[in-house]
Amino acid sequence: MQERGRLAAWxxxxxxxxxxxxxxxxxxxxxxxxxxxxxALYPALSYFDHPPMVGWxxxxxxxxxxxxxxxxxxxxxxxxxSSYLAYRVSSKLFPExxxxxxxxxxxxxxTAPILQLMGWGLVPDLPLxxxxxxxxxxxxxxxxENRLLDWVMLGLVYGLAGLSKYTAVFLPLGMIxxxxxxxxxxxxxxxGPWLAAIIALVAIAPVLIWNAENDWASLAYQFDRGVGVKExxxxxxxxxxxxxxxxxxxxxxxxxIAATVSLIRNRIPEQDRASCWLIIWSAFPVLxxxxxxxxxxxxxPNWPALGWTLLAPLSAYWICRAWSKxxxxxxxxxxxxxxxxxxxxxxxxxAFMPLSTFPFMAPxxxxxxxxxxxxxxxxxxxxxxxxxxxxxPVLMVDNWSKASRIAWYAYPQPVQLLTDRLTxxxxxxxxxxxxxxxxxxxxxxxxxxNGHLDLQGFSCTLVDEQEAILxxxxxxxxxxxxxxxxx
Numbered sequence: 185m186q187e188r189g190r191l192a193a194w195x196x197x198x199x200x201x202x203x204x205x206x207x208x209x210x211x212x213x214x215x216x217x218x219x220x221x222x223x224a225l226y227p228a229l230s231y232f233d234h235p236p237m238v239g240w241x242x243x244x245x246x247x248x249x250x251x252x253x254x255x256x257x258x259x260x261x262x263x264x265x266s267s268y269l270a271y272r273v274s275s276k277l278f279p280e281x282x283x284x285x286x287x288x289x290x291x292x293x294x295t296a297p298i299l300q301l302m303g304w305g306l307v308p309d310l311p312l313x314x315x316x317x318x319x320x321x322x323x324x325x326x327x328x329e330n331r332l333l334d335w336v337m338l339g340l341v342y343g344l345a346g347l348s349k350y351t352a353v354f355l356p357l358g359m360i361x362x363x364x365x366x367x368x369x370x371x372x373x374x375x376g377p378w379l380a381a382i383i384a385l386v387a388i389a390p391v392l393i394w395n396a397e398n399d400w401a402s403l404a405y406q407f408d409r410g411v412g413v414k415e416x417x418x419x420x421x422x423x424x425x426x427x428x429x430x431x432x433x434x435x436x437x438x439x440x441i442a443a444t445v446s447l448i449r450n451r452i453p454e455q456d457r458a459s460c461w462l463i464i465w466s467a468f469p470v471l472x473x474x475x476x477x478x479x480x481x482x483x484x485p486n487w488p489a490l491g492w493t494l495l496a497p498l499s500a501y502w503i504c505r506a507w508s509k510x511x512x513x514x515x516x517x518x519x520x521x522x523x524x525x526x527x528x529x530x531x532x533x534x535a536f537m538p539l540s541t542f543p544f545m546a547p548x549x550x551x552x553x554x555x556x557x558x559x560x561x562x563x564x565x566x567x568x569x570x571x572x573x574x575x576x577p578v579l580m581v582d583n584w585s586k587a588s589r590i591a592w593y594a595y596p597q598p599v600q601l602l603t604d605r606l607t608x609x610x611x612x613x614x615x616x617x618x619x620x621x622x623x624x625x626x627x628x629x630x631x632x633x634n635g636h637l638d639l640q641g642f643s644c645t646l647v648d649e650q651e652a653i654l655x656x657x658x659x660x661x662x663x664x665x666x667x668x669x670x671x
Contacts, residue, residue, distance in 0.1 A: 189287040193271045196290050201264040203531065204304050208256035211534050212552045217305045219588035219608070221255045225595060230394035232402050232608040234308045237348040241311065255306070262310040263303025266493060267293050269317035274497040276321050277459035282504030289500035293493060295523040297530070298431035298485050308349040309489040315345035316355055316466070316490050323359050323462055326376070327366060335376030336383060343387020350406045351470050351490060356384070358466035365465070366458060401606065416479035424478035431485050432492040435503070435519035440495045443502035460498055467494040539655035546659050551589070554652020554660040558625055559593035561650055565664050566623040580622035580667060582639065584609060590625055602640040602667070616642065624665040631663045642667040
């Protein structure tokens with residue numbers, strides 16, 4: 185039975201990996217994909233938005249020919265690796281548990297709609313998921329054997345996690361809670377944890393150096409974005425919980441809660457309780473902080489990915505143990521049909537984009553359609569301006585998320601932002617000043633009636649417009665302005 189489960193798990197992993205590769209080259213880059221792809225074109229110790237791991241990983245494939253396929257190769261590999269590690273962690277943490285636990289863990293990860301999209305488009309959560317799962321296995325071994333080598337490896341894994349995303353800080357926090365729960369404070373008298381801490385700090389040195397050289401801009405931004413809740417709303421917090429149920433699957437959501445309740449009520453076999461607590465303490469801190477931060481509506485759907493990935497082995501363990509209950513089978517069937525239907529619809533739509541059949545999907549693909557053509561047109565208009573006036577205008581955008589696609593498709597042309605907000609583009613290309621001229625690209629529904637904009641100290645005149653039409657449906661409309669300093 186266990187061998188059949190292993191083969192089925194590998195079938196899921198390779199099948200999904202193949203689908204991601206087939207899909208890779210047929211769809212333009214989205215907001216985050218283009219932004220992180222640019223990281224590899226501007227190598228640095230770290231970046232304003234995130235630590236450098238996503239950029240460093242993309243540098244590995246850039247020499248192969250940097251395009252949509254190669255940009256999506258890394259996330260496909262990381263997603264497959266996460267699935268494999270979920271299977272392995274399930275086997276290591278629950279060696280006497282149900283035979284199908286590993287397979288169900290793989291199934292949960294691969295039926296989470298948001299994780300499927302992440303496996304196709306790189307975000308910093310993906311490498312963090314890999315290192316988070318590796319940390320579970322290492323802590324389990326430390327709990328049982330306390331070998332120095334495992335502490336060394338854990339320090340390295342924590343360092344790599346820290347190079348991936350700032351929420352990696354919750355991983356060692358969970359480890360400390362678990363170790364105190366099961367070993368008191370005596371484990372702190374050993375060399376291992378201190379050596380691990382030193383190794384982790386050395387590993388994240390690039391992030392610390394970059395921040396020290398840039399007034400700690402990235403750390404301040406991330407703290408304010410993730411923790412600095414200004415106006416908390418129960419409605420927003422509840423909405424995020426409902427979103428997680430759909431995006432990470434109802435089955436995974438219910439199973440994680442049920443497993444936690446079962447553990448607290450001592451309904452988990454003694455030999456498996458430590459592994460359950462390890463998963464809970466590793467996953468819950470990040471999920472609780474994100475749940476709180478969701479109260480002001482600033483949380484993005486990929487932020488809880490680490491927590492739900494770490495919970496997959498625990499949820500799978502509970503599902504297998506409770507499988508004899510009819511309501512669990514009904515829930516599993518309903519949740520799986522819903523999740524697979526969502527995933528199938530999204531992937532099939534992205535593959536063929538039959539917009540005339542599904543016109544309501546036009547807003548959903550607004551960030552994908554027309555940006556390459558807009559970047560080409562902007563560069564052409566910029567060159568015309570150079571020829572006419574003998575100046576060197578830059579490309580301009582009024583929002584960083586818009587800038588990512590324009591900068592990707594117009595590379596190596598610099599792109600500057602007309603906004604008060606500090607962004608990564610300010611570190612790459614600087615902010616516009618009184619000597620700057622720029623060709624501004626906007627994607628608004630319409631331009632001002634007089635064709636004139638006053639924006640961030642610049643006087644901008646409309647020079648062209650462009651529509652992005654797909655399958656007979658207008659998806660985007662771009663405007664192009666010549667911007668000069670107002671004074």
